[in-house]
Amino acid sequence: MNAIILTAVWGVVMMLGGAFIKSKTTPRYLAIGGLAVILIANCMQLNSGLSFFLVDVKGMLQFSSFNLTFINVAFGCTLLFFLLNGRDIEKVGENVSEYFALLFFILCGIAIISTFNSLLMLFIGIEIVSIPLYILTGSDKRNLKSNEAALKYFLMGAFSTGIMLLGIAFLYGGSATGSFFITNIISGNGPMPAMIAAGLVLLLVSMSFKVSAAPFHFWTPDVYDGAPTVFTSFMATVVKSAAFFAFVRLFENTFGNMHQQWQTLVVILIAATLLIGNLTAVFQQSVKRMLAYSSIAQAGFMLFSLFALSNLAKEGLVLYTAAYSLASIGIFAILIKMKDYTIDGFNGLAKQQPLLAITASVFLLSLTGIPLTAGFQSKFYMLMAAVQNGNHFWLVIFAVLCAAISAYYYFRIIQAMFFKENTEDTLLADDITPAFKILLVITSVLIIALGLFPNLLTSWLYF
Amino acid sequence: MSNVFQLVWLIPLLPLLGFLINGLGRKQLSKTMAGIIGSGTVFLSFLISVAVFYSVTNGNTYVAHYFDFINITALKIGFDFQIDQLSSIFLLIITGVGFLIHVYSTAYMHDEEPKDFAKYFSFLNLFIFSMLLLVMGANYVIMFIGWEGVGLCSYLLIGYWFKNTNYNIAAKKAFIMNRIGDLGFLLAVFWLITKLGTADYQEVFANVSKLSVTDITGISLLLFVGAMGKSAQIPLYTWLPDAMAGPTPVSALIHAATMVTAGIYMIARSNILYTMAPVTQGVVAIVGLSTAILAATIALKQNDIKKVLAYSTVSQLGYMFLALGVGAYTGAVFHVMTHAFFKALLFLGAGSVIHAMSGEQDIRNMGGLKKYMRVTHITFLLACLAIAGMPPFSGFFSKDEILAAAFERSPLLWGVGVAGAIMTAFYMFRLYAMTFLGKFRGAHEQEHHVHESPKAITIPLIILAILSVIGGWIGIPEIFMHGGHRLEAFLAPVFAQSNALTVKHPLSHSTEYMLMGISVGAALVALIYAWSKFSKYQKTDVEETGLGKVLANKWYVDELYDAIIVKPVQSIAGYLSNIFEKKGIDGFVNGVGKAVNYSSRQIRLLQTGQVGTYVLMMVLGILIFFIIQLFL
Amino acid sequence: MEIKWYIGLAVALFCTGIVGVLTRRNSIIIFMCIELMLNAVNLLLVAFSKMHAASALVQSNPNVVSDAQIFVFFIMVVAAAEVSVGLAIIVMLYRNTHSVDVNFLNRLKN
Amino acid sequence: MDPKNIWITFPELLIWFPLIAGLLALVIRKEKTVKTWAILSSLITLMISVASLYYADNGKYFYYNNVSYFWLKNLGSNFTLGLDGMGHLLTALTAVSFPVIFIATFKTNYKNANVFYGLMLLTQSGLMGVFSAMDLLVFYFFWELAVIPVYFLCSRWGGERRIQATFKFFVYTFAGSLLMLAGIIYVYMHTVPAAFADHSFAINAIYSADLSLAEKNWIFWLFFIAFAIKMPVFPFHTWQPDTYEQAPTATTMVLSGIMVKMGVFAVIRWIIPIFPDAVLKFDNIIIGLSVFGMIYASLIAIKQDDLKRFVAYSSIAHIGLMCAAIFTKTEIGLQGVMIQMFSHGINIIGMWIVVDLIEKQTGTRKISELGGIAQKAPVLTIFLVVIALANIALPLTNAFVGEFMMFSGLFKFNMVYTAFALISIILSAVYTLNMVQKVFYGEANTITVKMQEISLNQKLILTLLLVFIFLFGVYPQPLLDLTKDTVTVIITKVTSIK
Amino acid sequence: MSLTEILFWGLSVMALFSAIMVVASKSPVHSILYLIVVFFAISGHYILLNAQFLAIVNIIVYAGAIMVLFLFVVMLMNLNAESEPKKRRVLQFAGLISGGCLFLVLISAISETEQASNMVQMGGGDYGLIKNLGLVLFNNYVIPFEISSVLFLSAMIGAVVIGKKESS
Secondary structure, rough: HHHHHHHHHHHHHHHHHHHHHOOOOHHHHHHHHHHHHHHHHHHHHHHHHOOOOOOOOOOOEEEOOHHHHHHHHHHHHHHHHHEEEEEHHHHHHHHHHHHHHHHHHHHHHHHHHHOOEHHHHHHHHHHHHHHHHHHOHHHHOOOOOHHHHHHHHHHHHHHHHHHHHHHHHHHHHHHOOOEEEEHHHHEEEEEEHHHHHHHHHHHHHHHHHOOOOOOOOOHHHHHHOOOHHHHHHHHHHHHHHHHHHHHHHHHHHHHHHHHHHOOOHHHHHHHHHHHHHHHHHHHHEEEEHHHHHHHHHHHHHHHHHHHHHHHHHHHHHHHHHHHHHHHHHHHHHHHHHHHOOEEEHHHOHHHHHHHHHHHHHHHHHHHHHOOOHHHHHHHOOOOHHHHHHHHOOOHHHHHHHHHHHHHOOOHHHHHHHHOOOOOOOOOOOOOOOOOHHHHHHHHHHHHHHHHHHHHHHHOOOOO | OOOHHHHOOOHHHHHHHHHHHHHOOOOOHHHHHHHHHHHHHHHHHHHHHHHHHHHHOOOOOOEEEEEEEEEEEHHHHHHHEOOOHHHOOOOOOHHHHHHHHHHHHHOOOOOOOOOHHHHHHHHHHHHHHHHHHHHEOHHHHHHHHHHHHHHHHHHHHHHOOOHHHHHHHHHHHHHHHHHHHHHHHHHHHHHHHHHHHOOEEEHHHHHHHHOHHHHHHHHHHHHHHHHHHHHOOOOOOHHHHHHOOOHHHHHHHHHHHHHHHHHHHHHHHOOOHHHHHHHHHHHHHHHHHHHHHHHHHHOOOOHHHHHHHHHHHHHHHHHHHHHHHHOOOHHHHHHHHHHHHHHHHHHHHHHHHHOOOOOOOHHHHOOOHHHHHHHHHHHHHHHHHHOOEEEEEEEHHHHHHHHHHHHHHHHHHHHHHHHHHHHHHHEEEEEEHHHHHOOOOOHHEEEEEEHHHHHHHHHHHHHHHHHHHHHHHHOOOOOOOOEEHHHHHHHHHHHHHHHHHHOOOOOHHHHHHHHHHHHHHHHHHHHHHHHHHOOOOOOOOOOOHHHHHHOHHHHHHHHHHHHHHHHHHHHHHHHHHHHHHHHHHHHHHHHHHHHHHHHHHHHHHHHOOOOOHHHHHHHHHHHHHHHHHOOO | OOOHHHHHHHHHHHHHHHHHHOOOOEHHHHHHHOOOOHHHHHHHHHHHHHHHHHOHHOOOOOHHHHHOOOHHHHHHHHHHHHHHHHHHHHHHHHHOOOEEEOOOOOOOOO | OHHHHHHHHHHHHHHHHHOOOOOHHHHHOHHHHHHHHHHHHHHHHHHHHHHHHOOOOHHHHHHEEEEEEEEEHHHOOOEEEOOOOHHHHHHHHHHHHHHHHHHOOOOOOOOHHHHHHHHHHHHHHHHHHHHOOOEEHHHHHHHHHHHHHHHHHHHHHHHOOOHHHHHHHHHHHHHHHHHHHHHHHHHHHHHOOOOOOOOEEEEHHHHHHOOOOHHHHHHHHHHHHHHHOOOOOOOOOOOHHHHHHOOOHHHHHHHHHHHHHHHHHHHHHHHHHHHHHHHHHHHHHHHHHHHHHHHHHHHHHHHHHHHHHHHHHHHHHHHHHHHHHHHHHHHHHHHHHHHHHHHHHHHHHHHHHHHHHHHHHHHHOOOHOOOOOHOOOOOOOOHHHHHHHHHHOOOOOHHOEEEOOHHHHHHHHHHHHHHHHHHHHHHHHHHHHHHHHHHHHOOOOOOHHHOOOOOOOHHHHHHHHHHHHHHHHHOOOOHHHHHHHHHHHHHHHHHHHH | OOOOHHHHHHHHHHHHHHHHHHHHOOHHHHHHHHHHHHHHHHHHHHHHHOOOOHHHHHHHHHHHHHHHHHHHHHHOOOOOOHHOOOOOHHHHHHHHHHHHHHHHHHHHHHOOOHHHHOOOOOOOOOOOHHHHHHHHHHOOHHHHHHHHHHHHHHHHHHHHHHOOOOOO
8 A cells, every 4th residue: 555655745745846846856766765664664565564654445455465565676777867868858758747746656556456456446547557657648749650659559549448448348348246355256176157258358358458568558658669769668568567467466366267268368468579579679770779679579478477476477477577677768868868769870889988888788588588597597487387277388398489589689699799890990889977887787687696596585575 | 080179260360470470570580580470470370271171082071160259148259270171272372372482471571671571571470360260260250250350451561652642642542442342242231130140151052942032132132232352353353453552472472363352252152142032143154254354455455464363363253253153162262373373473474573663563674584584484484374274274174164163154254264264364364475485674773783583582483483483283174184173072071961952063074175175275375476476576656546545544444433333422421521410400409599699688588677568468468368268 | 058169259350340441431430440349348248258267267256257348448448538539629620620521631751 | 634624615616716717817907917827727727636636536525525605595506516427537538628728829829818817717617517506596507607708719719600600609509508408497396396395407307307208208308408508419519610610729729628528427426316217228329429510521531622621520510329228228338438427528638739730820721721730740740649549539648538439329229320420430531531631641832831830848748649649548547437336326326117 | 929928029120220330331420329229228228127336337338438538538539430440351351251250150159059948037037136236246356356446546557557647
């Protein structure tokens, strides 16, 4: 509860701050400080179940240590994101504190969808996440790309909302007791009534849309490409992770005991997502767009948690979200500093900015899933969960082959940075502050630490 | 006497030391020093060998175990030496003849640079070492070590003048053909190991009864393949003539006296296997005989003095295999010995001639040398008589024994053998006559500096000449002298097992006399004819025609091999490396990459950038999911 | 009245909305079609609520029905919020390009 | 003192010391210093390994050679290291090779030498890990980690086509090891849960995994393909010639001398004990493949004009024999493989050193352009000839023992294969002698005329290699004793199910 | 055929027809007007189902506020029939087909099940009255109610951020 309320409140604070604070940098510090406090508060709730607000949530929200840990991960990543990219947020437009306010509202939504227990909360939460995102996507108003992205995102997002609502309606209609609580929509594990099935498919589709799983991923590349890069970074990491978390929680609690009856759909989703994501990423010239596709590819791997729906899978999901978010935030942070977003723009970066190059390669290796990085551990968990599940082992094989393809495009950047010379020696990246470098190093250290000892994170999930 | 056996390990070690000293110190050592070290070490081991020889006369066998070469539960191969009558004889031949040739070389190679001189001697010593290893080893693995070692040395020595590409090619050919033979040898050894779990002579021969007939036949045949390679039998004989590229002493030592007889040693060593495999015996006999004939025919038309000798070597080796094939192991060894004497002598003589003619090898440009080089001439003549099988020279006894044994098996073998003997007599005396008789046909400046060779060359010649005269008297057949065949008595323990298995039905004296008479008489006729024909030979530049041409071109065997083996292999290799590897396998691997790229370029077109199409896709997706979920 | 008729009607409206989204290029119309879809859902929810009201288990859980109607209420709330943002975006777009055609801007693709 | 509480064990030392040394090397700026440091540290590693060989007897000194700490406990994977006979052998090879490589390439200068040597040392640490891992997951970790530095080494300091070639190598091996990962997980999921823990990656648990025949038969391939790519076995070999050709020679030595052994090692350590039935089922296919690969590679080697490619293909042929010998599952064959792993490492590194010397001096690797070096550099020639002859397994050189035993193992398995395999022995003689003749004999030409005799330290190194070659050629017994136990264990795994 | 049924069918036909007109009619203004008609029809249905509160809210919020907003925007841009370029026939056709298929699939899947024949309680039951809804809303649904304020806040900020003219 702490997280939800505090973020909402802090969002309001930021909003009002926008009205009174003229300085451009203050909102940043305000936001960072606030988020830190919120993080601590959430930790307190996680540790000792201590909540500042005694609210009877009527079972609509559920604050298990599992959910709270995920909120920690999401907020932690966001904090890192603020620290790394605060200055760049200021560059986007002039109403900085509004952006921060929106970001806080999104965090509030994230807190909701990672603790929801009723379809209503899910719906509201997702809307709270989406609507500010539409705005942030379009926040670079002069830039037509940004406009286009915003429009596309908005229209398709609204459309998917419609789909989701129809699904919810069918679930409500189909459920014997007529309830919106995810846990008692279905009782027993008999064959699925048609209405429930219809609702399931529609929900699956709309959630797949949110986590950009093929064939419902089409908005992703365009929106990620068009949105201001800072916000792309946020969207592609924290928001997507949260969506995944909601996705898995929803399906586990609602349809968990009919798992076998809808696994096929997930298999199709995974196969399509992995294939399209990886294959399309190969040819991209713009790193930003390539990362967009790679995020689709990574989603394919995360979907394994939906495929397996075991404790291992859920641990894996949290680990994966952490690993993926850390690495992507890092690589985006570096990308933002680059002058030229094409892969050739990275040529010879190792000469000019060795530290950037090294950390960047750590992030990329983690995304590829090389051992010693968190990326490997998370993929490893996912595959383990999938194998443990027992069906469709071929899917695992397929997944690892796709991972091999992913090495292909991630390493293109590494090659550019280390083994290619930049022909005209212009400055490749600018305003690299020492603090920024330190943060990058910290991030990579985190990644490697998680790669060595995933228990650091997973051990928080249950107790 | 046993203390002698304690010294056995010195026999191979001394030449090895010589090799090391000469090899490492070749920059520092003077020629004389190198020569002394080279010959001295061999001489010492010769002395020890003599002692050893006398201590095995009483028929005992000595096996020395030094350390485990390979020792695992499945297989134990010790680094062991076995000294018995057979090996001691070979020890004598190798070290004795080897020593003479070392001495000879000191003079023959005198024009070499000091360091090359030392190198030469180190190689010679290395060869002696490997050869000794070959004959002393107490199991097939040690034998194989020596076996490949001598192959290596012959490679190094043939290619001694490494600047000349043809020599290198000849050396390579020798090595590779030997390798082909070794393949057979190895397979045989593996077979033994697989069936008996050991490669020790004594254990193998003791348990030979455990082997099935197929096993024995297979093993013995494969061993024989090895012998083909080393001892230059059909089809692997073509390297030997080319090997004449090496310095003449090398040809004398390796390609006449010792290495090429390794095959005979090996078969004699494993005689029991052959006695128990009649099929193999047949094969051996036939291969041997046909080699003898083929080589002889080729030798008829050769004009290079060393080539003639080389082919005669091949054909003599053929005789030895004939002997082995018909079970006359003693005869084979006997012939090895005598052949070692007179063939070494012939080569050394030829070397002396070449030396005198300052490198000229074509006998058409020689003639009338007898008045210039007395010693060489006499010794050479003696050797020719010996190889032609004229009594009482050594060759007569050994060859006669072989022919007799062949007759026992079948008169046909004998007949062909005699034909070979006749040709031998003919081409040897053609050679002799064209070289020493008639008048000098060489250039003038050559004539001026034709001279008798120095002592270091002539003395070995004389010693060998004596040996090739009297060498045969240790094997006088029964009919001349009772118990005259001392060699047979001496070797009896080695062949005891086989003799026990073979039923002897000795020829009546009359037949034996008749056979001898025929062969000797025929040979004599050929001899005289050749003498008279070629003593007044005139250089003519008429092209050889018909059969002559074929013979002069060695039945075109090299061309044949080139066409059916070398060329195909080369073209296959070319195809594989240029087409199959690049286009095929690597093409596939890169093709995967290309495919990924291509499909990437295609799939990304789905991303049309139009909301309409995106939503359409989504709706289609929904449709598919519905159908799957609700109706399947 | 059997529920299937309501389902039929709602789904029909919903699909009409979808068809609209698929076939039109004017972003405002598309947006309106989406609103149509939402309303179809609202109708369906209310119908379902009354269906559950008819079934016996209402007694066990009295506010099954009102749950759905409140859900509808929230949908309307959200829809209102969405509309404000959506129209804002469309207007912004119009300001920059003087067009409301969804395919007019096609910089982002492949 | 009680051996139980010794504070560090040999495998740890062997892994951590190179790692730390490498990290230190990264920060040293001066080139000379970093070179000396690299040599020094590798020598220390060598000493450590020698010491470990002294304590090799696991019966007596178990606690010196085995260690395990908790790692991913909840996954049942502990950080378990251990050195058995095979481990000792290969760590020793690694420890010997690196100083040799460093000293031999002392003359070559690299830009940012510190990074170069740092990465080299990291590679060493990774290799040590691979050879001493007693936990499947740990093994996989090191298996990947050993490759990453090599990737950077090759693509940073390699030849002009380095990036593509190395990348091909990387993706190829990466794909392979990912397949293996899938297999690993599958096996792990079928390990019998221990009393308290869940499934486990510990070597014994993995060995006794409860897999049905059908499962074994196809999981086997997931592992085998990964290792086959690394070895490489025909037809997975095409990355190798390109990589060897493009990589900097020092790295090529590591690749060919040690890395390929990873594949062979892994097959022996993991495949045979885990999938004995599958091994029995597929041995014919694989041995056939390997034997064909031997002949194939030898034939191609005949046609190679580039010395590096030439060596690469000859190495493929040798590896083919090792692979075949492993799958004969005979004691003698496996012992042969053990010796050959060591010998091949020594010999091929020697080959590379000579090739490198020639390239450095003449600036070309084209066999057709060289010739007559024997006049200019007789000593070099002698070394090359000896190494080349060792490479074609001439008796009394180390390779002979190995190949002899492997062949007789193969013969035990099947005579026909042996006959074919032996053909490649002939071919190897053909191509080696061709090379020797074309490069070293004949008249010196304009390119080779400026060849000079090799320097002292190179002489020393090559002499050292020669010592190894002849020592283990004449008296291989120590190696055999070292690996005897390992082989027996492996063999029993197979024979027990027959 | 009872009165409610007649009303039901009438309203349904009206709703469907005008919905189709929304999609089909050229000029945006017409579409908006048709949409308003749809909303009215749906409100009618709500009343039939005795959900008065929703009926009213629907009229006020949708037909009143939202549609007016739409109308306002359309007027502002003075879009007319000609301003919209034709979409490619193929796409339109495909859209039509797939939409129809979706309809058929859903209906055919659901209408057969026994659930589908459950009766709907027309009229009766006072769940839909403001009083009850209000009670439930402020007891059980206070959390979402509060939280939706966040939604509105963000929507508001969004409108501001996007609508505000950038200085410079």
